[in-house]
Amino acid sequence: MQMPAPGARWYCRRPPALPPTSVRAVLEPSMVDLSLPISERMKTAAGRRNRPLLSVLAPLGPPLRRNWPRVILTIIAGLGKFMLPLVVGYAAKVVIDALSAAHLSSDEQTQILMTWIGWSAAAMVGCAVATYFRASWGQKLSARIQHALRRRLFYHLQRLGMEFFGKHHAGALGSRVSSDIQHVAMVIDRGLIMFIMDFATIALIAVILAYTNLILTIVAFSVLALSAASVAYYAPKLRRQRKAVQETQSAITGRAAETFAGISLVKAYAGEASTGRAFSDHSMVLREMQEYTSRLQGRFNSVSLTLVMAAQMAVLAVGGWLAIHHPDTLSIGALVLFLTYLRWVEGSVQRVVDGMIQVQDGMAALDRLGDMLALHPDPVERPNGDKPEQLRGDVRFQDVNFAYQPEVPILCNFNLHLESGKTYALVGPSGGGKSSLCKLMLRFHDPQLGKVTLDGHDLRELDPNWFRSRVAVVLQDPVMFSTTIEENIAFAADGVGHEHVEHAARLAQAHEFIMSLPEGYQTRLGERGVNLSGGQRQRIALARALLRDPCLLILDEATSALDSVTEHAIQKVIDSLRGSRTIIIIAHRLSTVKNVDEIVVVERGQVTELGSYAALVKGGGTFARLVHEQTLG
Numbered sequence: 001m002q003m004p005a006p007g008a009r010w011y012c013r014r015p016p017a018l019p020p021t022s023v024r025a026v027l028e029p030s031m032v033d034l035s036l037p038i039s040e041r042m043k044t045a046a047g048r049r050n051r052p053l054l055s056v057l058a059p060l061g062p063p064l065r066r067n068w069p070r071v072i073l074t075i076i077a078g079l080g081k082f083m084l085p086l087v088v089g090y091a092a093k094v095v096i097d098a099l100s101a102a103h104l105s106s107d108e109q110t111q112i113l114m115t116w117i118g119w120s121a122a123a124m125v126g127c128a129v130a131t132y133f134r135a136s137w138g139q140k141l142s143a144r145i146q147h148a149l150r151r152r153l154f155y156h157l158q159r160l161g162m163e164f165f166g167k168h169h170a171g172a173l174g175s176r177v178s179s180d181i182q183h184v185a186m187v188i189d190r191g192l193i194m195f196i197m198d199f200a201t202i203a204l205i206a207v208i209l210a211y212t213n214l215i216l217t218i219v220a221f222s223v224l225a226l227s228a229a230s231v232a233y234y235a236p237k238l239r240r241q242r243k244a245v246q247e248t249q250s251a252i253t254g255r256a257a258e259t260f261a262g263i264s265l266v267k268a269y270a271g272e273a274s275t276g277r278a279f280s281d282h283s284m285v286l287r288e289m290q291e292y293t294s295r296l297q298g299r300f301n302s303v304s305l306t307l308v309m310a311a312q313m314a315v316l317a318v319g320g321w322l323a324i325h326h327p328d329t330l331s332i333g334a335l336v337l338f339l340t341y342l343r344w345v346e347g348s349v350q351r352v353v354d355g356m357i358q359v360q361d362g363m364a365a366l367d368r369l370g371d372m373l374a375l376h377p378d379p380v381e382r383p384n385g386d387k388p389e390q391l392r393g394d395v396r397f398q399d400v401n402f403a404y405q406p407e408v409p410i411l412c413n414f415n416l417h418l419e420s421g422k423t424y425a426l427v428g429p430s431g432g433g434k435s436s437l438c439k440l441m442l443r444f445h446d447p448q449l450g451k452v453t454l455d456g457h458d459l460r461e462l463d464p465n466w467f468r469s470r471v472a473v474v475l476q477d478p479v480m481f482s483t484t485i486e487e488n489i490a491f492a493a494d495g496v497g498h499e500h501v502e503h504a505a506r507l508a509q510a511h512e513f514i515m516s517l518p519e520g521y522q523t524r525l526g527e528r529g530v531n532l533s534g535g536q537r538q539r540i541a542l543a544r545a546l547l548r549d550p551c552l553l554i555l556d557e558a559t560s561a562l563d564s565v566t567e568h569a570i571q572k573v574i575d576s577l578r579g580s581r582t583i584i585i586i587a588h589r590l591s592t593v594k595n596v597d598e599i600v601v602v603e604r605g606q607v608t609e610l611g612s613y614a615a616l617v618k619g620g621g622t623f624a625r626l627v628h629e630q631t632l633g
């Protein structure tokens, strides 16, 4: 065992580089400063610049590639749905021209009428079939893409570092995985597919109209081009603002989830009014943002639709003039065709305008998704990390310097050797760094300088999932999931039978209380195990740890909430586990660490004393003083 060597602090010499701006924007808590004016809040919440369109759409690439036949079929069905009705409009033109043509006999006129009624009926049937497949294939495609993205995001988020989770509300992350992904589906359904269908239909209309009368087509589409320009102008602005709204929405979801998770505290301190006020302030921010966005949306809607009507008026004016003065260039039927098709174009523009808010919601959600996916797992995972066959649990801290924030050092040149086969107790004042040592051993964080080794392997070289599967830990604040007790104990231990679960529960002194519950091991726990006492939660967490056969067993205040009889029984079990493994017990109640091989006193991130219980008490240092105070107390 080496004692810590004095030395310069790492954070003075080499401050860690800050992550790039886009990543920093995501790392920062999403709730914005209430004192800022609304336009500034929008910018803070959304980040000042939109990412390039292709980079925003990038996450859609893999699921779209995987489902490309369905994408093509949906687009074809959509094209059928939108284009086939054009036949009816064209039929009207042909029939009107035929009826007003003096040189045609009534038989010929009837013949033309029947032919085009036949074409229209066929188009109607085709349109009905296409509409059905457009809807059903479109929904299936959307469900598949949502599933693929939801899964990818969930797996990715789980791999991010603890720093990330320290800065994001669990509720807000939940909303990203659920509602954000739903918004993203809009980009495909109301966005990509709908836009392709609408633009293809408008292009076909343009071709038919140009074939009918070029001048009138140029007049109509010159005015419509302004409408396209307004889409290009407003879409990026709307996207940025929708992103700001979503950021604030998920921050509010997180805040609400946090309040309800801590509802017992809120009630116990009669904090309803103050939490209500804080929530209402943030909800007001969202309201202001939504109002601000709706003003922009209103301007966009009004400009776009006015331009479509202007196109119709221009066609009526120029077309009417042509029909009066040059009837040979434009028939009445052709003028009707222009006006009918421009109504179609109006419908398409209306859909684009109405869909714009949903699509921009989706684009904003996609942008946020891209921000998240751009974050790298922290600590960095080495691809194909080492997986040594045997691990004995020999842990070494070598010149470790560690801080959560650069300006607040936690460990400075920390050295400690925990030998396999021995039991250690980490003791010392609160905030001394005991739990931080455990987090480093689990590689929740990497030291900024120095290294932590397991059986001589730097933890950074090992496959994190592999070595963690050989470690068992009871965290200071045991985590429970809202599933059955059996599933909580067998968590992440695949293929373990009930008898093993029960054996572990017996060792952890939990079997009796579990059996006293109406549904025994199948009792479902409330969220975070709220329907259990603190001591019961600790015993389930202990059973979960004992179920494994770990090379390193870490118990961070694992028995602090237990009565002394139960705690004594558990100590005996832990004593019996000694062997080819390392056991680390963190405890404030010093009577519980009498039997360990070595006691490590950790104060202000340093090992200040090390030795057996008897030796340290005899030594008369901090440990002896703590024992003395506890005995007196």
Ligand SMILES: Nc1ncnc2c1ncn2[C@@H]1O[C@H](COP(=O)(O)OP(=O)(O)OP(=O)(O)O)[C@@H](O)[C@H]1O
Pocket: 166, 404, 405, 410, 428, 429, 430, 431, 432, 433, 434, 435, 436, 437, 476
């Ligand atoms: N996630 C975190 N981010 C920033 N600082 C942290 C974080 N976790 C712990 N700290 C700080 O690190 C220091 C050591 O904390 P640690 O939890 O390791 O202490 P401890 O010895 O386990 O205390 P206790 O006996 O109260 O559990 C404390 O000053 C604490 O404020």
Ligand SMILES: [Mg+2]
Pocket: 434, 435, 436, 476, 556
């Ligand atoms: Mg602690």
